[in-house]
Amino acid sequence: MAHKQTAGRDNLGELAPTFAALNDDVLFGQVWSREGQMPARQRSLITCASLMSQGLFPQLEAHLRIAKANGVAKQELVETFTQLAFYAGWPKAWSAFGLLKDIYADVPDDTPDAGLFPLGSPADGPNFTGHAWLHMLTGPDNPLSAGNVTFAAGCYNRWHTHPAGQLLLVTAGHGWEQQQGKPARELHAGDVVECPAGVQHWHGAAQDSTLTHVAVTPVPAGQAAVEWLEFPSHSDYEQLD
Known part of the structure; x- marks a missing residue:
């Protein structure tokens, strides 16, 4: 829990102060935390x-x-x-x-499973074929960037490279990752992908499933974290499933 719980004291502080303290300080303060x-x-x-x-x-x-x-x-x-x-x-x-x-009335029925972390904000744009979401886990100035990325079913990104490589930790769903010169690799929760520095790769969801992974990307001083290239062949992607 990110914030201190005070429901016990707010509602029962006068009537049952010991119970209220146990609720706020032990249950939420020590167990939930x-x-x-x-x-x-x-x-x-x-x-x-x-x-x-x-x-x-x-x-x-x-x-x-x-x-x-x-x-x-x-x-x-x-x-x-x-x-x-x-x-x-x-x-x-x-x-x-x-x-x-x-x-959950304000949450669409097709909102994907974001794995261990919140779904985050929409990250749709020219580098994705469909809907994607990003929840950053590190601050903007951290030289080790980590973000929780969720792809909607059928969404994948462009071929791209990272100057210091990238680590993908798959936490939910089903998808694919491919590195230059290698066949596409099927991904499921629990899989780990290591992409070496400068190697072209792409990754995204399967056609019938969302995919969520934590992307850990070192960011060398004075360099961009990623260089985007062209999209993979859509016909090749369609044949993966």
């Missing part, structure tokens, strides 16, 4: 699943808002509640979907 052991995004998904299973809908409403802020995708919650309906009860799923529909 252990993002090195488990990201807040995963904690949110687990918590929402537990609350839906127990039928604790006032608490679920609050935690759906937290889940949204922590980058949990609408479709992830849809799949979670659908599966739990068979184990926790159909009426509970109906109630949970009602809350989800209201809280």
